[in-house]
Amino acid sequence: xxxxxxxxxxxxxxxxxxxxxxxxxxxxxxxxxxxxxxxxxxxxxxxxxxxxxxxxxxxxxxxxxxxxxxxxxxxxxxxxxxxxxxxxxxxxxxxxxxxxxxxxxxxxxxxxxxxxxxxxxxxxxxxxxxxxxxxxxxxxxxxxxxxxxxxxxxxxxxxxxxxxxxxxxxxxxxxxxxxxxxxxxxxxxxxxxxxxxxxxxxxxxxxxxxxxxxxxxxxxxxxxxxxxxxxxxxxxxxxxxxxxxxxxxxxxxxxxxxxxxxxxxxxxxxxxxxxxxxxxxxxxxxxxxxxxxxxxxxxxxxxxxxxxxxxxxxxxxxxxxxxxxxxxxxxxxxxxxxxxxxxxxxxxxxxxxxxxxxxxxxxxxxxxxxxxxxxxxxxxxxxxxxxxxxxxxxxxxxxxxxxxxxxxxxxxxxxxxxxxxxxxxxxxxxxxxxxxxxxxxxxxxxxxxxxxxxxxxxxxxxxxxxxxxxxxxxxxxxxxxxxxx
Amino acid sequence: xxxxxxxxxxxxxxxxxxxxxxxxxxxxxxxxxxxxxxxxxxxxxxxxxxxxxxxxxxxxxxxxxxxxxxxxxxxxxxxxxxxxxxxxxxxxxxxxxxxxxxxxxxxxxxxxxxxxxxxxxxxxxxxxxxxxxxxxxxxxxxxxxxxxxxxxxxxxxxxxxxxxxxxxxxxxxxxxxxxxxxxxxxxxxxxxxxxxxxxxxxxxxxxxxxxxxxxxxxxxxxxxxxxxxxxxxxxxxxxxxxxxxxxxxxxxxxxxxxxxxxxxxxxxxxxxxxxxxxxxxxxxxxxxxxxxxxxxxxxxxxxxxxxxxxxxxxxxxxxxxxxxxxxxxxxxxxxxxxxxxxxxxxxxxxxxxxxxxxxxxxxxxxxxxxxxxxxxxxxxxxxxxxxxxxxxxxxxxxxxxxxxxxxxxxxxxxxxxxxxxxxxxxxxxxxxxxxxxxxxxxxxxxxxxxxxxxxxxxxxxxxxxxxxxxxxxxx
Numbered sequence: 003x004x005x006x007x008x009x010x011x012x013x014x015x016x017x018x019x020x021x022x023x024x025x026x027x028x029x030x031x032x033x034x035x036x037x038x039x040x041x042x043x044x045x046x047x048x049x050x051x052x053x054x055x056x057x058x059x060x061x062x063x064x065x066x067x068x069x070x071x072x073x074x075x076x077x078x079x080x081x082x083x084x085x086x087x088x089x090x091x092x093x094x095x096x097x098x099x100x101x102x103x104x105x106x107x108x109x110x111x112x113x114x115x116x117x118x119x120x121x122x123x124x125x126x127x128x129x130x131x132x133x134x135x136x137x138x139x140x141x142x143x144x145x146x147x148x149x150x151x152x153x154x155x156x157x158x159x160x161x162x163x164x165x166x167x168x169x170x171x172x173x174x175x176x177x178x179x180x181x182x183x184x185x186x187x188x189x190x191x192x193x194x195x196x197x198x199x200x201x202x203x204x205x206x207x208x209x210x211x212x213x214x215x216x217x218x219x220x221x222x223x224x225x226x227x228x229x230x231x232x233x234x235x236x237x238x239x240x241x242x243x244x245x246x247x248x249x250x251x252x253x254x255x256x257x258x259x260x261x262x263x264x265x266x267x268x269x270x271x272x273x274x275x276x277x278x279x280x281x282x283x284x285x286x287x288x289x290x291x292x293x294x295x296x297x298x299x300x301x302x303x304x305x306x307x308x309x310x311x312x313x314x315x316x317x318x319x320x321x322x323x324x325x326x327x328x329x330x331x332x333x334x335x336x337x338x339x340x341x342x343x344x345x346x347x348x349x350x351x352x353x354x355x356x357x358x359x360x361x362x363x364x365x366x367x368x369x370x371x372x373x374x375x376x377x378x379x380x381x382x383x384x385x386x387x388x389x390x391x392x393x394x395x396x397x398x399x400x401x402x403x404x405x406x407x408x409x410x411x412x413x414x415x416x417x418x419x420x421x422x423x424x425x426x427x428x429x430x431x432x433x434x435x436x437x438x439x440x441x442x443x444x445x446x447x448x449x450x451x452x453x454x455x456x457x458x459x460x461x462x463x464x465x466x467x468x469x470x471x472x473x474x475x476x477x478x479x480x481x482x483x484x485x486x487x
Numbered sequence: 488x489x490x491x492x493x494x495x496x497x498x499x500x501x502x503x504x505x506x507x508x509x510x511x512x513x514x515x516x517x518x519x520x521x522x523x524x525x526x527x528x529x530x531x532x533x534x535x536x537x538x539x540x541x542x543x544x545x546x547x548x549x550x551x552x553x554x555x556x557x558x559x560x561x562x563x564x565x566x567x568x569x570x571x572x573x574x575x576x577x578x579x580x581x582x583x584x585x586x587x588x589x590x591x592x593x594x595x596x597x598x599x600x601x602x603x604x605x606x607x608x609x610x611x612x613x614x615x616x617x618x619x620x621x622x623x624x625x626x627x628x629x630x631x632x633x634x635x636x637x638x639x640x641x642x643x644x645x646x647x648x649x650x651x652x653x654x655x656x657x658x659x660x661x662x663x664x665x666x667x668x669x670x671x672x673x674x675x676x677x678x679x680x681x682x683x684x685x686x687x688x689x690x691x692x693x694x695x696x697x698x699x700x701x702x703x704x705x706x707x708x709x710x711x712x713x714x715x716x717x718x719x720x721x722x723x724x725x726x727x728x729x730x731x732x733x734x735x736x737x738x739x740x741x742x743x744x745x746x747x748x749x750x751x752x753x754x755x756x757x758x759x760x761x762x763x764x765x766x767x768x769x770x771x772x773x774x775x776x777x778x779x780x781x782x783x784x785x786x787x788x789x790x791x792x793x794x795x796x797x798x799x800x801x802x803x804x805x806x807x808x809x810x811x812x813x814x815x816x817x818x819x820x821x822x823x824x825x826x827x828x829x830x831x832x833x834x835x836x837x838x839x840x841x842x843x844x845x846x847x848x849x850x851x852x853x854x855x856x857x858x859x860x861x862x863x864x865x866x867x868x869x870x871x872x873x874x875x876x877x878x879x880x881x882x883x884x885x886x887x888x889x890x891x892x893x894x895x896x897x898x899x900x901x902x903x904x905x906x907x908x909x910x911x912x913x914x915x916x917x918x919x920x921x922x923x924x925x926x927x928x929x930x931x932x933x934x935x936x937x938x939x940x941x942x943x944x945x946x947x948x949x950x951x952x953x954x955x956x957x958x959x960x961x962x
Contacts, residue, residue, distance in 0.1 A: 079533040087532070098526050101533060202532040207760040236537045236762055314760055317567050320576020321530035325626075336571045336624075363567070363755035372757065 006030050007482045009217040010070055010166050010224070017069050018061040024069030024113060028055035031071040031115045034164040040138040040145075042155040042162070044076040044086060046116040054113050066223050067110035073159045074169040075152075076117040077124050078104055079200035087202045088120045088132030091322045091347025093329050101200020102232050103169060103211050110227055115165055118155025122352055124171055124204045125315060127179060129154030130408065131351050139183060139405050140481045141447055147405040150180035153212070157184040160214040163482035167215045167224055173204045174307050175426035177212035178452060181438040183405035185448030185479040186214045187467070189221040192458045193433025194239035196225075197232030205314035206237075208307075208430040216478045218468040221437060222246045225460055244461040248468045253287030255466060258393035261292045262300055266421035267402040272449055275442035276399050279451055282473035283397070283466070290397075293389055299382050301417070303424040306382070306431070309362050309375035316359030322347065383432045394462050395455045398425060400438040404447035429454050435463045440476040448479065489687040490722055492715040494644035494680060498657055500636040500667045501613060501675040502545050507632035508612040509536030509579060514634075516673070520627040528632045530574030535761050538563075542634035543767075545666040546586050546610045547775040549636060552660045552782055553605050555590030557772055563759040568752060571624065572614040574631055582756045585609035586767075594652040603653050604641040611635050636666075642681070642692070646715065647708035654678050654704050659783045662808045671703050678707050683728070684718040693718070694728040698742060701735055710735035714742045786811050794824035803832050809846035810836075816853035817860075826860045834877055850884050851877075859887040866900045866947055867891070900947040902954065908946065909955050912937045913962075923959050931955065 005013050005022040016022045028051050035046050055069065062068040074080070077087040079097040086092040100108070107114070121131040129137035129151040137154035139147040140162035149157050153170025157180035160168050170177040172190040181188025190212035198209055211228065215221045222244070231240040259280065267273055280290050324331040324343020331346070333339035348356070362371035389396060402422035406412070412419045429436035436454040443449070451470060455463030471477055504514050510527040527534035543561065550557050564582040587608035593600050615631040617624055638657060644650050658676055662669035669676045678701050683693035698714060701707050713735075718728050733742040781789075783805040790801040805811045810831060817827040835856075839849060851859075859876060862868045868876065868891065876887055876896065883890075891897045899905065912934060913920060922930035931952075938951055 077533075079531075085532075092532070095532075097533075098531060099534075198533075199535050200533040203761075205760070234537065235535050237535075313757065317565050317577050317755075317757070320567060320569065321532065321574065323569060323576060325571055326529055326574060327531070340569055360755065363757060365753045365755075368755075368757075 003483065004030055006034070006071070006166065007163050007478060007480060008166070009478055010066060010215065010220040011217075013070060013166060014066045014068070018063050020061065023055075024058040025052070025055040027069060028052060028071050028113055028115065031164050034162065035115055035159070038162070038164070040140050040149075040158045040162060041134060041136060042116075042118055042158045042164070044088070044117045044119055044134065044155070045084060047083060047114050050083075051113050051115050054111075058111055058113075062111070065110055067107065067112040067227055069111060069113065070167070071113045071115045071165045072107065072167050072169070073116045073118050073156060073165050074104065074114065075120050075124075075156045075171060077120060077171060077202040078117075078169060079202070080104055080114075080117065083117065085117065085202075086133065087124065088122045088134065089322075089347065089349075089352070090133050091324070091328050091343060093133075095327050099200065102197035102234060103228050104200065106228055116159070118153075118159055118168065120154055120156075121152035122349055123315070123319060124152040124173060124176060124202070125311075125352060125355055127151050127174065127176065129180070131349060133349075136408060139447075141185060141484070142405065146407050146409070147447065148183065148408060149405060150183045152176040153180055153214070157181065157186060157188075157214055160184070160186055160216060161480050163480040167213055167220060169211065169213050171201055171204070172210045172212035172430065173208045173311060174424075174430055177214065178426050178429070178436060178438040179401055181214060182400035182440075182450035182452075183448070184214075185440040185450075185476065185484075186216060186438075187218055187221050187440075187471075188212065188214050188438040188450075189225065189436070189464070190429065191225050191229065191435045191460050192239070193430075194237055195241065195435075195458065195460065196228045197230070197235040197238045199232055199234035203314075203318040205311035206318065207314060208311055208427075210430065210433075216480060218437070218439060218464050218471045219248060222248075222460075222464050225464075239458070241458050244458075246461045246464060248465055250469065250472055251287050252283070252466055252469050255288040255395070255462070256393045257283055257288050257290045257466065258293040258389050258396045259290065260295045260396060260398060260425075262295055262297050263398050263421055263425050264292070266417040267399060268418055269403060269444065271444050272399060272402070272442070275449075276451060279441050279470050279473060280397075283469060286469045288466070288469075291393070293393070295389070296385055299378070299385055300421045300425065302378050303382070303427050304414070304420050306375045306378045307424070307427045308358065309371055310379060312355045312359035313363050313372050314359070316356040316363070319356070379431045382428060386428060386432050386434070390456050394459070395453050395466050397451060397453050397466070400426065400450040400452040404444050404449050426452060433457065435460045437463055437467045439467045439471055439474075440479055441470065441474050442476075448476075488723055490684045490719045491687050492645055492682055492684050492711070492718070493642045493692055494646075494650055494682045494711060495642040496640045496644065496650060496653060497679040497681070498638040498654065499677040499679075500549075500638065500657070500661050500669065502542055502634040502636065502667050503665070503675075504539055504541045504545070504634050506539060508539050508542055508610070508634035510534075510632050512632065515629065518629055520625070520629060523629040524631070528574065528628050530576065536579055536759070538762060538765065539634055542610060543586070544775040544778070545634070545664070546608065546636055547767075547772055548664050548779045549638075549661060549666055550587035550590070550608055551776045551779065552664065553587065553590040553592050553608065553638070555587030555605060555608055557767065558584055558586050558588070559767055560584070561586060561765040561767055563762045564756045565759050566754040566756055568754055570614070571626055572617050572631070574615060574628060578612060578614065579759055579762075580611035581609035583758070592653070592656055594649070594656045596649050596652045601649055601652065603643045603649070606639045606641050608636055608638050611637060636661075647711035650680065650711050651704050651708035654707050658704070659805070663783050663786075663805075663811075664780055665808065671701070677701075680707065680711060680714075682711060682714055682718070684715060684722055686722075693722070694730050696728060696730065697732045697748070699732055699734055699745065706735055706737065709740065710742055713740060717742065783808075783811070786815075790814075794818060796824060796828055800825075800828045800832065804828060807846055813846055813849070813853060817857055820854060821857040821861060823860050823864050826864060827856075830856070830860060834874065838881065851880050852884060855880060855884060855887055862887060862891065866950070867898055868896070869898060869948070872896050872898070895943075895945070897945065898947045899942065899945050900950055902950065905946050905951050905954050906958070908938055908942055909951070909958055912941060913958060920959065920962050924962070931959070934959075
C-alpha cells in the first residue's frame with residue numbers, strides 16, 4: 003500500500019520520519035491523476051505541484067499539511083490558474099486572486115495536484131452537467147454509475163486514491179451526497195466557520211466550503227486548518243477552533259433519528275445496516291431515540307431549496323455577461339454581447355434554473371414564492387432547533403440509495419426523493435455542521451450515514467461520526483484499499 | 488386654471504471615503520482609468536462585499552443633520568439588472584430598510600424659512616463610468632463601488648427656487664461634514680427631479696416627468712421652472728403630459744425628451760445574502776454623531792454672536808467649508824474678526840476667482856494672513872501697501888513683517904519722529920506758514936508733499952496731517 007492511500011495523519015507521520023518525501027507523494031498522485039479513467043479533472047497542475055514538492059525538503063513537525071497533495075473543485079479562485087466552474091461561459095477565465103481556503107492550504111504547504119470537475123456552476127447533483135461531460139464513479143468498473151454532485155471530481159479524486167483529501171462546496175448536499183456514493187467522509191462545518199471568499203457563489207446563504215477525506219480525524223484537522231474569521235468574508239464567524247476528543251465512548255450523548263425520514267427509505271439492506279450502526283452507538287454509551295419532524299416541512303425541502311437557491315443563483319451569476327472576462331463574444335450592442343454570452347455560455351439546465359430564479363423574484367411572485375420559501379426555511383430551522391433542545395445530533399442515512407445509474411430517473415414527487423434524497427439540505431438551511439461517513443456496501447457500492455450537530459459544535463458532530471467509523475472500520479476507503487482489502 | 492407643480496428630488500451624494508463601499512480599492516477621482524479597482528469592482532466570481540464602516544458613520548452624520556430616524560440595524564439588498572456599468576449584474580443598495588427615514592430640513596427661500604420633508608436616506612454603491620465614442624464605448628471601473636448616499640424628498644417642493652435652496656442645503660451639509668465634496672459640476676452630487684403639475688386644489692398628482700443629468704444648482708432651478716411652464720401649457724391646452732425622462736438643454740433653455748418611460752423595470756430586490764444585518768448600537772450612532780464636524784448653520788450663528796459679524800458676512804463665510812475653516816483658523820490666532828471677514832470675502836475671494844483656485848489651494852498661511860492684517864490694524868501699513876504686500880506674499884509666502892521691512896514698506900507712526908520732521912520742514916518753508924495763515928489751503932498740500940519727500944513717504948499720512956495741522960495752528 004502506497005503512503006498516498008493512508009490518512010493525512012498517517013502520511014504526516016511518514017513525512018516527518020522521512021519514510022516518504024513530498025516529491026514521492028506528488029509523483030505518485032500525478033501518476034494516478036494522469037491515469038484517470040473517470041473524467042475527474044478540469045486541469046492537472048503538474049508543473050506547480052512538482053515545483054512546490056521539490057521546494058519542500060525540511061519536514062515541519064507541527065504542520066500536518068506539509069507536503070500533502072490535494073485537489074480542489076474548479077469553483078475556487080486560483081490566481082493564475084484557469085477556473086471555469088465547469089461552465090463554457092468561463093472558458094479561459096484566469097482569476098486574479100486566491101480563495102482564502104486555497105491561500106490557507108498554500109501557507110500550510112499542502113500541494114495542489116489539480117482542479118476537478120463539477121456540475122456546471124455547482125448547480126446539480128449528478129456529476130453529469132459539467133462542460134466536460136459525465137463524471138464516473140470509480141467504485142463502478144462498468145462506468146454506468148454517477149458519483150453524484152456537484153463536487154463530483156473532488157469525490158472521484160479521493161475515492162480513486164489520487165489524493166487523501168479534496169475541497170468541494172456544498173449548497174444542498176454537494177459534498178455530503180457524493181461522499182455517500184463514493185465511500186468517503188464528506189464534511190461541511192457550520193456556515194461562517196470557513197471563509198467563502200473566492201468560492202464561486204451558487205447561493206451564498208446556503209453555500210459552504212466542504213471537503214472529502216478518508217477518515218473522520220482527517221476531516222477534523224482539515225476543519226481546523228481552514229477555519230477562521232476572514233476580513234474578506236463578512237459572514238465568516240469569530241469562533242474559537244473546535245477541540246476534539248475522539249474516543250470509543252460517547253457516554254451521555256443523545257442522538258435523534260427522524261422517523262419520517264426513515265419511513266421514506268425503501269432499501270431494506272440499507273435500513274438494516276443503518277440500524278446496526280445505531281446499535282453500535284448505543285453500545286458506545288449514547289442514547290438513541292426516534293423523533294418526529296413535521297412531514298409537510300420535509301416534503302417542502304426540495305421546492306424550498308430550488309426556490310431560494312435559484313433566486314440567489316440568478317443574481318450571483320449575473321456578473322457572467324461576457325463583457326469583462328471569459329470568451330470574447332461579438333455584438334453590435336452590449337445587449338447583443340450579453341445575449342450571446344449567456345445563450346452560448348450556459349447549458350439549458352442552468353438557463354432553466356435562472357428562469358426559475360427570476361420568476362420567483364419577480365415583483366408579482368416574490369411574496370408567494372421567494373418570500374414564502376424564506377418563511378418555510380425559518381420554520382424548518384425552528385423545527386430543527388426543537389430537536390436540538392434535547393439532542394446533541396441528528397443521525398440519518400445520507401441517501402436512500404447507492405449511487406444511481408446515469409440512466410436512472412428518479413420520481414421527483416415520491417417521498418423517497420422529496421425526503422430521504424433531500425434531507426441533507428436541512429443542514430444548509432440551518433447552516434449546521436454535517437458529516438457523511440461510509441457505513442456499508444450494497445451491490446459493491448458504498449453508502450453512508452450522516453451526522454448533523456448544533457451550530458459550531460463540529461467537535462461533537464465528528465466525535466459521534468468517529469464512533470461509527472470505529473464500528474464499521476471503513477476508514478481510508480478508496481478503490482485502492484478496497485482492491486487490496 | 489391655476490396650476491401648481493409637485494416636485495420631489497432624488498439626490499445622490501458620492502462620499503469621499505478612503506476606500507470603496509464594499510471593497511478595499513481606493514476612492515480617487517484623478518487616477519488613470521481602471522487602476523483604482525480590485526477584483527470585486529470588476530465583478531470577479533467569488534469576491535464578497537465588506538461594509539465600509541466610515542461610509543456608515545458618514546451616512547449617520549447626514550441622517551442626523553436631516554433629522555432622520557436612524558435604523559437600529561443595517562440591511563442591504565440587491566437591485567438586479569443588466570447594464571455595462573454594473574459589473575456584478577446587481578447593485579448593492581438599501582431597499583426595504585434605508586438607514587435613515589422620515590426627516591426634514593428647513594431652508595431659506597427668498598428670506599423665508601421653508602420646510603421640506605425627507606422620505607429616506609440610503610447607502611449604496613456607485614456604478615462604473617461609461618465614455619461613449621463614435622461606434623464604441625469604454626468603461627472605467629474606478630467609479631464602480633464608490634460609496635453613495637441617496638436622499639429622497641417628499642413631494643413638498645413647488646418651484647425651482649425651493650429645489651435649488653434644498654440642493655444647496657444638502658451641498659452645504661455634506662461638504663461641511665466632509666462627507667463629500669458636494670460638487671454637482673464634478674458629479675459628486677447629482678440631482679434627479681420628479682415633477683408633475685396639477686390644478687390647484689386637487690389632491691391627485693399629475694403625470695410625473697423625471698429630469699436627469701443636471702450639472703449645477705442653477706440648472707436645477709432653471710430646468711424646473713421651464714419644465715413647470717411646459718407642463719402647465721400642456722395641461723391648459725388639454726394635451727396630456729407624457730411619462731418620460733427629460734434632460735435640460737442649457738443653450739436652448741428647455742427640457743428635452745430622452746426616453747419614454749414604459750413599464751417600470753422590475754429590479755427583483757432581495758436581501759444581500761453575503762452581508763448579515765449589522766446592529767447599529769445606540770453608542771455607535773451617538774459616537775458617529777458626536778464626531779460630526781460643525782454644520783454651516785452652527786458656524787453662522789457662532790460668527791454672528793461670538794464675532795459680531797453681520798448676517799450677510801456670516802452667510803458668505805459659510806458657503807464653502809474651506810473658507811469657513813480658514814476663517815476659523817484666523818480667528819483662533821487673532822481677533823480682528825471683521826477685517827478677516829473683509830479680506831476673505833474681498834481680496835482673497837477675488838484672487839481665488841481670478842486664478843480659478845479653491846480655498847484649499849490658497850498659498851498664504853493663516854498665521855501670515857493674521858500678521859498682515861494686524862499690521863493694517865496697527866497702522867503699520869496703509870491699505871494700499873497691504874494690498875501690495877498681499878500680492879507679493881501670494882507669489883512668495885513669507886512673514887509679512889519681515890517682507891515689509893525688507894522692502895522698506897513699513898509706515899512710521901512714531902509721533903516724536905514725525906513731529907521732528909514736520910518742524911524741520913516748517914523751519915525750511917516760512918513762506919508756507921504765512922500762506923497758511925492767509926488762508927491759502929494749498930500750502931498744507933505743499934508742506935505734506937515736502938514731508939513725504941523728506942521721509943521717503945514712509946510716515947503715516949493721517950498722523951502726519953494731524954501733527955502738521957496742530958503745529959501750523961500753534962504758529
